[in-house]
Amino acid sequence: MTQRTLVLLKPDAVRRRLIGEIIGRIEAKAGWAVTALEMRELDQETLELHYGEHKGKPFYEPLVEFMSSGPVVALVVEGERVIEGLRRLAGPTDPIAAEPGSIRGDFGTIVRENLIHASDSEESAIRELKIFFPGLS
Numbered sequence: 001m002t003q004r005t006l007v008l009l010k011p012d013a014v015r016r017r018l019i020g021e022i023i024g025r026i027e028a029k030a031g032w033a034v035t036a037l038e039m040r041e042l043d044q045e046t047l048e049l050h051y052g053e054h055k056g057k058p059f060y061e062p063l064v065e066f067m068s069s070g071p072v073v074a075l076v077v078e079g080e081r082v083i084e085g086l087r088r089l090a091g092p093t094d095p096i097a098a099e100p101g102s103i104r105g106d107f108g109t110i111v112r113e114n115l116i117h118a119s120d121s122e123e124s125a126i127r128e129l130k131i132f133f134p135g136l137s
């Protein structure tokens with residue numbers, strides 16, 4: 001099943017010069033391809049759309065502050081079962097709980113600064129891709 005997912009390399013990944021390392025791990029997966037890529041700063045409106053499900057939670061405000069603290073790299077990744085696969089490659093939200101070998105397990109520090117976002121379902125992927133890459137057919 002070929003799918004498309006949205007990946008964000010968060011501001012900590014950019015600051016720590018991990019863009020190449022993370023994209024390298026994604027591209028190393030056979031059959032996965034980066035089909036669009038953009039570095040950009042995220043405004044409040046975009047973040048509210050993207051992380052709207054978390055509005056009102058205690059971590060929401062610090063999350064938005066962190067996500068707007070520097071540029072992110074937004075990617076479209078396509079491939080076989082890429083939605084589930086990228087969530088596994090990223091590892092659990094909390095880097096302490098993430099296995100070595102996963103991106104968050106190898107490089108993550110605290111739960112908020114966990115380097116990477118990847119859509120968590122087909123519905124999320126469709127919704128999020130529209131926010132970041134509205135021109136995509």
Ligand code: RTP
Pocket residue numbers: 054059063092093111112113114116117118119120
């Ligand atoms: P993401 O949406 O960024 O891919 O991460 P996720 O699905 O693994 O985690 P989610 O529950 O959607 O949370 C979104 C992001 O909010 C930050 N967070 N901080 N307790 C906390 O301080 C806390 N919980 C979550 C993380 O940056 C998380 O990735």
Ligand code: MG
Pocket residue numbers: 120
């Ligand atoms: Mg999430």
